[in-house]
Amino acid sequence: xxxxxxxxxxxAGQIILATILMxxxxxxxIYPIRYRKSTAQYRNSNPIPMPDNxxxxxxxxxxxxxxxxxxxxxxxxxxxxxxxxxxSRMGYSPGIAFNGKxxxxxxxxxxxxxxxxxxxxxxxxxxxxxxIIRTTxxxxxxxxxxxxxxxxxxxxxCLAAGMNDYLSKPVNLDxxxxxxxxxxxxxxxxxxxxx
Numbered sequence: 064x065x066x067x068x069x070x071x072x073x074x075a076g077q078i079i080l081a082t083i084l085m086x087x088x089x090x091x092x093i094y095p096i097r098y099r100k101s102t103a104q105y106r107n108s109n110p111i112p113m114p115d116n117x118x119x120x121x122x123x124x125x126x127x128x129x130x131x132x133x134x135x136x137x138x139x140x141x142x143x144x145x146x147x148x149x150x151s152r153m154g155y156s157p158g159i160a161f162n163g164k165x166x167x168x169x170x171x172x173x174x175x176x177x178x179x180x181x182x183x184x185x186x187x188x189x190x191x192x193x194x195i196i197r198t199t200x201x202x203x204x205x206x207x208x209x210x211x212x213x214x215x216x217x218x219x220x221c222l223a224a225g226m227n228d229y230l231s232k233p234v235n236l237d238x239x240x241x242x243x244x245x246x247x248x249x250x251x252x253x254x255x256x257x258x
Contacts, residue, residue, distance in 0.1 A: 123240065126154025129247025133157040134175040134204070136166050136192075138184040142232070146179070149236065153243070163187025167195060175204045176250050177243075180226065182210035182217075190224040197225035205246050209234060 133150060135157040137143040143159065150157050158175060160166045162184040169175070182189040193206050205228075208221040213231040221229050228246070230238060 124152075124154040125240065125243050125247065129243060129251060131155065131176045131243070131247055131250065132174060134160060134166065134169060134178045136160045136162070136178060136180045136184070136189065137209070138162055138181060142181075146234070149239065153240075163189060163192030163195075166192045170196060170200060170204065174202060177205045177207065177246060179209055179230075180206050182208055182212065182221065189226075190220065193221075193224045193226050205250070207242060207246070 133155050135143065135146055135150065137146060137159075138161050143161075147157065147159075157179075158169055158173065160169050164187045166178065166180070167187075170178075180189040180193065189208060189210075196206070197203070206226045208218075208226045208229045209232055210217060210221070210229075211232040218229045228242060230242060
């Protein structure tokens with residue numbers, strides 16, 4: 064027996080799959096199996112308790128050391144939710160944009176220190192958005208590419224468009240931590256020298 068999803072059901076199926084994966088990611092990162100306490104302990108706590116032993120040792124709370132305003136630009140809902148969970152575990156509350164046009168709108172109205180920019184997006188891709196930002200904005204955020212294209216020429220294309228750095232997807236947690244520390248130090252040093 065074959066099961067085929069017709070064109071009209073495909074978006075609904077994608078939404079259901081995205082929801083299931085998002086819930087699974089939240090459960091697996093926030094409520095590890097070894098972590099069991101009675102619900103009475105959480106009556107006066109946050110709606111989603113985040114116990115100390117649920118945070119991996121290699122995932123530091125970087126926001127205390129490097130208080131960056133981060134804009135996450137990602138059109139894929141699953142990738143976006145996972146990135147939000149990881150960044151929030153590091154202490155950040157990132158802004159969100161779904162494509163290059165939304166990035167330009169957000170940067171027109173708000174200041175961000177760092178933009179984590181997907182490359183392949185609808186309406187306007189990350190490369191075009193970066194080129195526009197570099198030529199039209201007086202205050203320049205750091206822009207880090209996030210892309211599944213890991214070839215050397217892709218990295219060079221990102222840097223040529225004006226991006227400051229590059230992460231390949233799927234993003235390795237240690238690489239993300241190193242990247243945020245690297246650029247967080249530079250931002251902190253530049254802010255100190257301006258004082």
